[in-house]
Amino acid sequence: MDQPKHRPYIGPEIKLPEVTVKAFFLGALLSVILSAANAYLGLFAGMTVSASIPAAVLSMAILRIFKNHNILENNIVQTAASAGESLAAGVIFTFPALVLMGYWTEFNYLETVLIALCGGVLGVLFTIPLRSALIVKQNLQFPEGVATSEVLKTGEKGGGAVKYLLWGGIAGALAKFMEAGFKLWHGVFESATLAGNRLYAYFGMNLSPALIAVGYIVGIRIASLVFIGGVISWWLAIPLYVAFVGAPEGDAVGIGGAIWSGQIRYLGVGAMVVGGLWALINLRGAISMAVKSGMDALKKGGAGVNQLRTEMDAPMSWVIIAIGAMIVPVFIIYIREIEQVGITALMSILMVIAGFLFSAVAGYMAGLVGSSNNPISGVTIATILTSALILLALLGSGAEKGPAAAILIGAVVCCAAAIAGDNMQDLKAGHILGATPQSQQIMQMVGVTAAALVLPLVLQLLNTAYGFGPATEAQPDALAAPQATLMESVARGVFSGDLPWTMVYIGAALGVVIILLDKFQESRGSDFRIPVLAVAVGLYLPFELDSAIMLGGIIAWAVGRYKRQQPNWSEETENESGPGLLFASGLITGEALIGIFLAIPVAIYGSGDIMALLESPLPSVIGLAVVLGICAWLYSIGKKELE
Structure with missing residues (x-):
């Protein structure tokens, strides 16, 4: 269905400066900062969120310093900044797996930059034919894009709105510094019981304001679905496993973690593979439309003489040449790992096809549910599992580099899909505002490049300071890196033959059941839909993360309930961004940047206790009180309107 015709905020006949020198450098700088913050968040929490709105607010606040600036210039800055932030998701979901499997001892700077850059650029290139198909010709919501355009329209309020970002940043930074820097309290509030080696119960919550902010941003629906996934894993599957198989040795908390890590989290793999395939089936019409739009644009040879400024994409001939150019460095890297030209060529072709298909899926899902809820993990797991099985058939189980090759293929696809969705x-925000798509596509390249050059350094710093994967005595503050840990296990498990396929099959069956429930909800006309990938995320996240995200979702629900009771409430304002979203974004950014800052002395001195004020941390209930205080502050700010 075509979208109704609308008049852009800035008409196509009006030409305003967009890609200016100050916009170029500010966009690149914000891309670096927000990509670093999102990298930390994703490694810690297993979820990332869109940075378009905080980037837009920061852009407005900074550009107000200059005499000449305009709304399209602000839009260009946030476009570059959010491109870097989304690339971080693709990088941290895959590259740490190479370190976890011992293939890399440290992050190879040049290879990491090249793969991240090629994947990110391919994501931008794939969105060029998708833009017309998904934004102009289909009536999709693109909630964050619409919200970003509304924030930019209220640009005169940028000075007032930025204070909520700053307050949140300070609160998140202080809480993180007291917990991880001064070591005043334990970072997790948890308890578990094992009775008779057959009855098991567990509850835990990570005392992270950033996690609660994630739940607030994604909302009660997605937060509750993630929590349901955690309930299935931790309150149903693990107790059932203990009841029928028995419990390993260890304390009650450690027992649950061991069972989840070795068996139960693979339920999420099965559900994600099913979810990724289901997304492809559902979106076959949109994908074919995107392909047709791209071919039509290629036949026309670029922009027409009378084409409106607001519909000018980068010429398709350039896009095709650029895609071919991006394949070359990826092919060179792949052949170093696989060492067989024919197989390398096959895998490069698979990478391009999977990259385009899953970019289309990510772009369409971003239009439906927003880029913060995008199925990046699902499509990457599906890519890595498929690649690993193909490589296993071609190379045999003795191929030492097989798992790493599968991860490297998945890394390019993951970066492309992450970029495409965001x-x-x-581009939706630009469509509403009247931006020039070609200018946005140029700045997307700038944001990708800036982030790709910095992210390997951030990853190396975090790995040296904290390490990735389950916490150990040597690395007590290790970042969980849930997606990377899972993808490493899948790639290696295919070749070693010890992948717990029973759990994968059960997870796949569970995914089918969830899809059927979702279709039932659709047939009833219910607003509460059950996307399988949201539940799958909860299945493979530690419960302490699921519960913290759920708490944030409850706060968002309470804020929404309060606002709906106000006399000036309307459906049009239901999804508008407000101070609560900005405060939550600040919580994430502040905590993440402090986490990166604290990694520096840890990396230098090899200890996380350099700034510890106490010999042993206080009970976690102290941290719980602090976090609940921040929750109350978030609720009170969420009830406000932008001044």
């Missing part, structure tokens, strides 16, 4: 939101 960039479609920015």
